Amino acid sequence: MDAKALITAYYDAFNAGETERMLDMLHPHVEHHVNEGQVRKGRDQFAAFTEHMSVSYRETLTDIVVMATEAGDRAAAEFVVNGTYLKTDAGLPEANGQAYRLPAGAFFTIEDGLISRVTTYYNLADWTRQVGG
Template structure:
């Protein structure tokens, strides 16, 4: 599978809520760089993050544009997050079913045909404003 197809499959699984399938696209030594947060290493930590996100948010990504370098070892995606805040996330405002539309992007490193790094960026201040912080 080429890099763009790999990233597309990863996001198709995300949009369909198939977080277990997302793990199949990840390298065993995945590094997940969280927006304004730390680095989670390994598939188990990534799965824990997905479970947490599924409890707190319902999100669909639209307007996805995927870019990849010629070597296929680096990629990026730009998209719009269309979400609903379902359950209060620690340290964030109270969830009351607020909806949000948020531009975002992710950078990827690819190794051995799998995603080895996921680094996601979005404007947290914009999200806070949209959920009424």
């Protein structure tokens, strides 16, 4: 599978709520660089993150545009996060089902046909404003 198809399949799995399928596309030593916080290393830490996210947020991505290098070793995606804040996350405003719509982007490294790095960016101040923080 080429890089664009891999990233598209990854986001298709995200939108379908198919975490196991997402995890299958990750290199065992994946590094997850989040907008705010520490780097998570390995599939287990990534799986724990996705489990936490599914409890606190319900999100669907739209307007996804995927780009990739000719070599297929790096890719990027731009998208809109359409979400609902379900459960208060530590250090963030109180959740009460607020809806949000947030532009975001991600960068990927691909090794051996698997995603070995995911770096995600969004505007936390915009999200906080939208949920009333």
